[in-house]
Amino acid sequence: MLKVEDLRMHFPVRxxxxxxxxxxxxxxxxxxLELGFGETLGLVGESGCxxxxxxxxxxxxxxxxxxxxxxxxxxxTHLSQSQIRPMRRDFQMIFxxxxxxxxxxxxxxxxxEEPFVIHGMGSREERKKWVNELLDRVGxxxxxxxxxxxxxxxxxxxxxxxxxxxxxxxxxxxxxxxxSALDVSVQSQILNLxxxxxxxxxxxxxxxxxxxxxxKHVSDRVAVMYLGxxxxxxxxxxxxxxxxxxYTKALxxxxxxxxxxxxxxxxxxxxxxxxxxxxxxxxxxxxxxxxPRYEETIGMDLSLREIEPGHWVAADPTCLNEADWEKISG
Amino acid sequence: MSxxxxxxxxxxxxxxxxxxxxxxxxDQVSFKIPQGKTVGIVGESGCxxxxxxxxxxxxxxxxxxxxxxxxxxxxxxxxxxxSEKRMQEIRGGEIGVIFQEPMAALNPVHRVGRQxxxxxxxxxxxxxxxxxDAATEMLALLKIPAPEKRMxxxxxxxxxxxxxxxxxxxALACRPSLLIADEPTTALDVTVQAQILDLLENLQNExxxxxxxxxxxxxxxxxxxxxxxxxxAGRVVESAPVDExxxxxxxxYTKALxxxxxxxxxxxxxxxxxxxxxxxxxxxxxxxxxxxxxLGINASISRERPPFxxxxxxxxxxICKNCSEL
Numbered sequence: 290m291l292k293v294e295d296l297r298m299h300f301p302v303r304x305x306x307x308x309x310x311x312x313x314x315x316x317x318x319x320x321x322l323e324l325g326f327g328e329t330l331g332l333v334g335e336s337g338c339x340x341x342x343x344x345x346x347x348x349x350x351x352x353x354x355x356x357x358x359x360x361x362x363x364x365x366t367h368l369s370q371s372q373i374r375p376m377r378r379d380f381q382m383i384f385x386x387x388x389x390x391x392x393x394x395x396x397x398x399x400x401x402e403e404p405f406v407i408h409g410m411g412s413r414e415e416r417k418k419w420v421n422e423l424l425d426r427v428g429x430x431x432x433x434x435x436x437x438x439x440x441x442x443x444x445x446x447x448x449x450x451x452x453x454x455x456x457x458x459x460x461x462x463x464x465x466x467x468x469s470a471l472d473v474s475v476q477s478q479i480l481n482l483x484x485x486x487x488x489x490x491x492x493x494x495x496x497x498x499x500x501x502x503x504x505k506h507v508s509d510r511v512a513v514m515y516l517g518x519x520x521x522x523x524x525x526x527x528x529x530x531x532x533x534x535x536y537t538k539a540l541x542x543x544x545x546x547x548x549x550x551x552x553x554x555x556x557x558x559x560x561x562x563x564x565x566x567x568x569x570x571x572x573x574x575x576x577x578x579x580x581p582r583y584e585e586t587i588g589m590d591l592s593l594r595e596i597e598p599g600h601w602v603a604a605d606p607t608c609l610n611e612a613d614w615e616k617i618s619g
Numbered sequence: 620m621s622x623x624x625x626x627x628x629x630x631x632x633x634x635x636x637x638x639x640x641x642x643x644x645x646d647q648v649s650f651k652i653p654q655g656k657t658v659g660i661v662g663e664s665g666c667x668x669x670x671x672x673x674x675x676x677x678x679x680x681x682x683x684x685x686x687x688x689x690x691x692x693x694x695x696x697x698x699x700x701x702s703e704k705r706m707q708e709i710r711g712g713e714i715g716v717i718f719q720e721p722m723a724a725l726n727p728v729h730r731v732g733r734q735x736x737x738x739x740x741x742x743x744x745x746x747x748x749x750x751x752d753a754a755t756e757m758l759a760l761l762k763i764p765a766p767e768k769r770m771x772x773x774x775x776x777x778x779x780x781x782x783x784x785x786x787x788x789x790a791l792a793c794r795p796s797l798l799i800a801d802e803p804t805t806a807l808d809v810t811v812q813a814q815i816l817d818l819l820e821n822l823q824n825e826x827x828x829x830x831x832x833x834x835x836x837x838x839x840x841x842x843x844x845x846x847x848x849x850x851x852a853g854r855v856v857e858s859a860p861v862d863e864x865x866x867x868x869x870x871x872y873t874k875a876l877x878x879x880x881x882x883x884x885x886x887x888x889x890x891x892x893x894x895x896x897x898x899x900x901x902x903x904x905x906x907x908x909x910x911x912x913x914l915g916i917n918a919s920i921s922r923e924r925p926p927f928x929x930x931x932x933x934x935x936x937x938i939c940k941n942c943s944e945l
Contacts, residue, residue: 329888335808336779442897472663472835477879477891484888499808502838506881507888529883543813545838547880549861557817558810 290493291324291347291461296356298339298346302566315565316342318517319356321593324461327487329494331508331525333501333540335562339517340497344463347495348380349373378408381454385466387446391438397424397449398434404456423452427482444475448482455486461493468503480507501544505529510599513537516573517565520608522593523600533596535608536574575607582606625797625829626652626675631689633667633674635901636682642901644670646853647689649927652797657823657830659844659861661837661876665898667853668833672799675831676716677706693797712742715790715828719802721782724789725774731758731785732770738792757788761818780811787819794826801833816843837880841865846933849873852898852909855927859934869930871942872910908939916941 298317301310316339324330332340345351347358349365358366360380365373384390391400401420405411411419421431427448438446447467454462464483468476484507486492498504504511505525512522513536521534532538539556546553558577563569569576571586586607593601594617606614633645645667652658660668673679675691675698691698693714698706710716718724726734735754739745745753751770758766761784774782783803790798800819804812820843823830832844840847841861848858849870857870868874878892885891896913899905905912907922925939 335810444897473837473876474663474879474894477881478893480881481891481893484890501809502881502883502885505883505887506885506891509887525887540810541883543809544883545809545812545816545836545842547837547841547865547877547882549841549865551841555813555817557814562808 290326290361292357292359293320293322293347294357294359296320296343296346296358297354298342298351299354312566315517315568317346317353318565318568319592320514320517320519322512322519322522324493324495326460326493327491328510329487329496329508331504331511332495332497332514333499333504333511334514335540336499337562337565338514339565340514341465343514344382344465344495344497348377348382348463350382375408378404378457379460380462381457381459382463382465383447383450383454383467386470387443387450388438390450391446391453393438396435396437397429400438400449401434401453401456404453408457410457419456423455426455426486427452428478442475443471444478447471447479451479451482451486455490458490459492461495463495463497465497466499467496469498469500476503483507501529501541513540516562516568518573518591518603519593520574520603520605521601523597523602527597527600531600533600533602533609533613534574534605535578572603572605572607575605578607580607623654624651625654625694626831627690627692628671628675629690629692631671631674631691632687633670633679634685634687635680636685639902641685643687643904644853644901645674646904648850648853648855649689650848650855650858652829652831653846655823655827655829656845657832657843658846658848659832659834659840660848660850661834661840662850663835663898665852665901666850668850669801671850672716672801672831672833676710676714676799677703678710678716708742711738711790711795712793713795713797715793715795715798717783717786717790717798717800717803719805721779721786721806722774724786725782727774729773730770731772731774731777735770735785735788735792738789742793754788754792757792758785760822761785761788763788779807780814783807783811783815784818787815787822791822791826795828797829797831798823799831799833802835803832804839805834805836812839819843837877849876852904852913853901854909854937855935856910856937857935863931863934867934869934869936869943870910871914871939908937908942911939911942914942 296317299313299315302312304311334340346353353366357364398420401423402416405416420434424433429448468479496507508525511525511528512519515536521537532541539558542556571583572591575583575586591603591605594604596602596617604617629649630647631645632647634641634643648671662668674686732754735757736750739750739753755766755770758769763769763784804815844861846860847864849856851872857873875894881891896915899912906924908925925937927937930936
């Protein structure tokens with residue numbers, strides 16, 4: 290349904306008196322992926338790896354630098370805002386902080402109704418009925434409609450955000466950290482709601498989060514992103530049981546497990562994610578680990594290869610064990 | 620608990636003066652922090668865990684925050700009745716504090732070095748040069764690369780993880796005997812969280828301090844704490860050694876909390892357990908069992924405050940018959 294080819298999203302870095310472009314932040318640097326009907330693709334990575342930028346570029350809140358975004362057979366990569374507006378019915382976004390993404394001066398009815406108004410749908414009476422149905426569907430009472438966002442708790446606000454995203458019956462939704470600001474007991478309610486809605490409306494999700502347990506819970510497939518590139522992509526069970534890329538392994542080993550009897554050896558990474566302004570020439574993660582074979586990766590094609598059916602991993606000698614590297618390169 | 624307690628909090632009551640009257644955020648909370656151990660305080664937002672911590676170090680928002688009862692004993696000294704001058708010595712000296720948001724704890728207009736050195740100048744009465752050297756050493760201890768250079772940076776030059784290291788350096792500068800860490804890794808990535816927790820554990824062993832770790836992340840609790848205090852709506856509902864709490868949780872709220880988190884082992888897209896109801900607002904709390912209140916269990920049978928007792932050695936529990944069967 291959705292196909293992304295070699296997408297790049299670079300932001301110019303300007304400096305000096307004349308604000309000449311002196312470099313670029315390569316937030317998303319050559320990402321290709323596909324999203325099927327009713328599927329959830331999880332996207333994980335450290336902050337600054339470009340996962341939110343990718344999400345925003347896919348719903349065209351940003352204008353991609355290069356590459357292609359195909360929605361069905363329509364290329365939406367470079368459509369103008371007026372061309373894209375009628376298509377926006379099909380793709381929506383749920384944001385991390387519902388307090389910031391809901392207009393504080395609008396009541397809940399106006400917030401949820403707005404998409405209908407923009408797309409000129411329904412009479413006043415019909416819209417009222419639709420809003421009430423949506424509120425009911427996300428588990429809020431009809432009386433909520435006349436209240437304002439500040440009167441709600443974080444979990445309830447996220448429900449409002451979900452109702453707004455659902456209003457136009459979209460085909461796919463980018464969920465950008467939808468539960469990371471919520472308490473665990475509220476988080477489980479929202480996750481259940483998202484899973485239910487997906488079944489009911491046959492929705493596809495691109496689910497962005499830094500909590501790997503949450504991502505695994507909701508996703509069919511998971512993509513791991515590092516410094517603007519996807520380094521591993523596989524079914525969610527597979528990637529957790531049998532990660533191939535060194536970065537995925539490190540990321541998984543860092544997730545704290547809520548069971549004191551489990552004692553694991555953690556892979557501690559040194560330092561932070563390197564800056565996307567001036568990324569290393571070769572393997573970004575090999576560079577972070579000071580891998581002895583790093584020099585070899587400069588100029589090498591590090592794109593994803595299929596190591597097992599449906600399991601894709603970057604062909605990077607610094608990040609794979611020897612057997613996997615031989616399988617992939619030979 | 621046979622170990623000597625470094626800190627004892629007994630029946631602490633902290634309230635806030637608001638337009639709606641005096642609201643009790645912490646309602647008779649009791650726990651002990653043994654020497655050299657890490658105690659986790661876990662609970663949802665608004666359960667009073669941070670207010671408890673702020674009460675210990677006398678940093679409640681003023682003028683609204685008031686401690687109305689109970690006692691806080693640190694090495695036998697009553698912290699509720701000591702002078703502000705003494706409190707200032709203790710804070711940053713014998714008790715270090717780390718907050719969730721490192722940017723808020725650092726002064727944006729001063730260089731990192733000056734801020735860390737200040738601790739040594741104030742608490743250890745060191746001269747400029749000695750304090751600077753001690754601060755550099757502290758940054759090195761926290762594995763901050765090129766500490767001499769970082770000393771000259773401003774906080775906004777540093778990444779989130781590095782900033783949190785600087786905040787930890789501030790808190791640990793005087794080798795405190797107690798460290799209070801309020802959500803120290805919540806704003807950080809898992810990989811950086813793992814680094815920071817590992818670092819804290821090593822430093823704890825080195826300095827021999829006790830740690831109060833406030834978090835809502837049960838995974839972090841399981842991996843780093845010796846004992847756990849579970850708070851709900853301003854009260855401690857259960858406290859126990861970590862293996863006991865996870866292996867044999869007794870209170871309905873603790874059980875519910877443990878069941879509602881997805882782990883790497885739960886089947887994908889399966890239904891997660893959800894706790895019915897919502898936490899009541901501060902002004903609406905019942906005197907009886909507050910978890911019963913949330914679950915909507917008939918309030919008439921739970922008007923009495925459930926007793927808080929030691930059920931097995933070291934395992935304390937608020938005993939409520941009405942919700943315990945769930």
